[in-house]
Amino acid sequence: MTTTLLTGIAELVTNDPSTGDGSPLGVLHDAAVVVDGAHVAWIGPAAEAPPADRRRDLGGRAVIPGFVDSHAHLVFAGDRAAEFAARMEGVPYDGGGIATTVAATRAADEDDLRTLLRARIAEMRAQGTTTVEIKSGYGLTVADEERALRLAREVTCETTFLGAHVVPPGADRDAYVRLVTGEMLAACAPHARWIDVFCEPAGGHAFDGDEAREVLAAGRAAGLGLRVHGNQLSAGPGVALAVEMGAASVDHCTHLTGGDVDALAGGGTVATLLPGVEFSTRSPYPDARRLLDAGVTVALATDCNPGSCFTSSMPLVVALAVREMRMTPAEALWAATAGGARALRRDDVGVLAPGRRADLTVLDAPGHVHLAYRPGVPIARALDWTAGH
DSSP, rough: EEEEEEEEEEEESSOOTTTTSSSTEEEEEEEEEEEEEEEEEEEEEEEGOOOOOOOOEEEEEEEEOOEEOOOBBOOSOOOHHHHHHHHTTTOOOOOSTHHHHHOOOOHOOOHHHHHHHHHHHHHHTTEEEEEOEEOOOOOSSHHHHHHHHHHHTTTSEEEEEEEEEEOOOOOOOOHHHHHHIIIIIHHHHOOEEEEEEEEEEGSSEEEEEEEHHHHHHHHHHOOOOOEEESSSSSSSHHHHHHHHHSSSSSEOOOOOOHHHHHHHHSSSSSSEEEHHHHOOOOOOOHHHHHHHTOOHHHHHEEOBBBTTTOOOOOOHHHHHHHSSSOOOHHHHHHHHHHHHHHHHHOSSSSSTTSSSSSEEEEEEESSSSHHHHHOOOOEEEEEEHHHTO
């Protein structure tokens, strides 16, 4: 297999504390990397680099692990620009607009959905994302949920069954929960790694704690890992339920009680924060500082979707986390890479070390701080030999 030596790296972020400066980011300056196929073979000072079949000079740029976007909804048709405009005029977000996307997605041709999905993946890679989780949830019928997951599996192994996104308009709640935990789950589980539920009693469209528990228990019995949308619109049972059931991640965490923070600090569930949602809905931002100071593992993700946050930009998420949630640039970068990997329970991505995947993102900048320092500027891109997964 052909090896490639990357030189001209002004700053290399590895997320390996045993490397470089010993910080959580494991920073090396004037560094080099040897890639063998899809994996890292060697990392160290450029002056000590071993020979390789090919050599590539990155011209004094920074290199970081590829962003791990652990929460995205990419299989959909249509948009909700009118809903966004209404929010900017003061209409509150309650999740009800999901029905609009469901109707457009159901009506879309499969090839059109595939084309839209692949364009969104390309857009993410152009901004440095190399691993992405994709949820269903805009079909809400057996056939449409199965189709969404089948398409998502074409571009990522991190697929999540979210039939329990909202209760479809006009549907009986109990009957729909039975459908999600029965026939729909049976059809979707072969294409999914995870199951998720929007546990949000305050919204009126999603699921309460008892319904969410039933959904998660059924998914676990079917062999799926657990994820939870929780505590987005108000304090509620989502976080406590996620920790109790051993979910890999509970996402949003906008409204937390002291008990929620303590539970997250004492459990193995990652708190995945989605500040693009708060930016797009004019809602209060999660208190990342409170979580970090309590010892909670925090991840950052886009929640890319057509309603509450139509951005695919992890660099924007990093900048928002630093500016609006009081994270340091180092904390935000770690959360957007290694934190996302932990939220997906992956140990092959999010960290650059020998044997790990060579998912590298290059910054047109000398250091990682520029991700927050230059918000909105397209300085990050995934290196072109890595494959979307």
